[in-house]
Amino acid sequence: MASPIIAVNGLTKTYGSGFQALKGVDLEIRKGEIFALLGPNGAGKTTLISIICGIVNPSSGTVLADGHDVVRDYRAARAKIGLVPQELSTDAFETVWATVRFSRGLFGKAPDPAHLEKVLRALSLWEKKDSKIMALSGGMKRRVLIAKALAHEPEILFLDEPTAGVDVELRHDMWQLVRRLREDGVTIILTTHYIEEAEEMADRIGVINKGELVLVEDKATLMRKLGKKQLTLSLQEPLATIPAELASLPLELSADGTSLVYTFDVQSEETGIAALLRQLNAHGIDFRDLHSSESSLEEIFVNLVRNGVAGGPQATAATAREARA
Numbered sequence: 001m002a003s004p005i006i007a008v009n010g011l012t013k014t015y016g017s018g019f020q021a022l023k024g025v026d027l028e029i030r031k032g033e034i035f036a037l038l039g040p041n042g043a044g045k046t047t048l049i050s051i052i053c054g055i056v057n058p059s060s061g062t063v064l065a066d067g068h069d070v071v072r073d074y075r076a077a078r079a080k081i082g083l084v085p086q087e088l089s090t091d092a093f094e095t096v097w098a099t100v101r102f103s104r105g106l107f108g109k110a111p112d113p114a115h116l117e118k119v120l121r122a123l124s125l126w127e128k129k130d131s132k133i134m135a136l137s138g139g140m141k142r143r144v145l146i147a148k149a150l151a152h153e154p155e156i157l158f159l160d161e162p163t164a165g166v167d168v169e170l171r172h173d174m175w176q177l178v179r180r181l182r183e184d185g186v187t188i189i190l191t192t193h194y195i196e197e198a199e200e201m202a203d204r205i206g207v208i209n210k211g212e213l214v215l216v217e218d219k220a221t222l223m224r225k226l227g228k229k230q231l232t233l234s235l236q237e238p239l240a241t242i243p244a245e246l247a248s249l250p251l252e253l254s255a256d257g258t259s260l261v262y263t264f265d266v267q268s269e270e271t272g273i274a275a276l277l278r279q280l281n282a283h284g285i286d287f288r289d290l291h292s293s294e295s296s297l298e299e300i301f302v303n304l305v306r307n308g309v310a311g312g313p314q315a316t317a318a319t320a321r322e323a324r325a
């Protein structure tokens with residue numbers, strides 16, 4: 001494999017309070033991929049990103065960004081990285097143009113108005129280039145954050161919760177922009193609470209929980225390995241309870257008794273559906289319709305965080321729904 005663009009080794013972080021936010025994280029990010037880092041509140045996502053970006057010092061371990069140690073060789077490492085933080089901390093009285101020009105200068109890059117124009121146009125900010133930041137809407141301010149991060153042409157872009165609280169239009173614009181950046185060879189790491197976003201965008205997914213990376217996997221493999229399928233049968237006549245003979249099956253009756261949901265492993269060779277249908281027939285349970293669905297990344301994720309890796313595949317999609325409720 002080509003050498004990773006980011007290599008994290010044995011990373012730990014204990015804050016001054018004594019709280020251990022990272023407990024030995026190893027992670028390699030491949031050049032040109034979109035990597036989604038998922039985890040519940042307080043899992044350590046921002047701490048990990050902040051260390052990679054040189055904002056927070058690690059307690060132990062190393063991080064190389066394109067071969068540069070983020071502590072010892074901070075300036076070279078940081079110049080490779082663009083960071084889109086959650087909050088805008090920029091001079092509200094400056095114009096959009098001055099803000100992005102300044103951001104580029106911070107990294108010692110020569111002025112390049114053509115590049116800045118390209119970035120602002122890609123973010124639909126060109127018309128606003130002479131507006132003061134404080135006069136922009138919340139969504140526009142978000143766009144400015146991205147423009148700032150891209151001003152020095154970074155090879156690696158971190159997006160910390162890029163679409164939290166933004167409207168659907170901006171979310172789709174951002175997704176489009178991220179894809180375009182990837183086509184240009186930029187490596188993208190995003191944290192998100194919206195599993196839908198990871199499902200839509202990511203090539204690989206990492207799940208962090210209580211300071212530990214519990215899983216790193218190709219998205220497609222993850223969904224195949226841990227995914228569940230469900231078969232929903234709409235019944236002719238409502239059932240009061242599932243007959244005792246069928247109780248051992250992974251069957252659930254809806255609250256109103258009008259449908260049965262059967263859960264099975266995507267990977268297993270024997271789904272058990274033929275046997276299920278025979279048994280229903282034998283009990284005189286008729287159905288008028290049936291459809292199947294696959295568990296979403298969200299259900300997989302909830303299982304992982306709740307049960308740890310080992311519990312993930314065994315837990316049913318129903319468990320995931322309960323956990324979310």
Ligand SMILES: Nc1ncnc2c1ncn2[C@@H]1O[C@H](COP(=O)(O)OP(=O)(O)OP(=O)(O)O)[C@@H](O)[C@H]1O
Nearest residue numbers: 015017019021039040041042043044045046047048
């Ligand atoms: N400066 C600090 N001092 C002490 N504890 C901290 C500090 N910063 C973060 N923590 C703690 O470290 C843990 C991890 O925080 P972090 O912000 O990395 O989590 P996160 O996964 O990004 O969470 P969220 O999804 O809520 O943003 C939390 O329990 C947090 O309270």
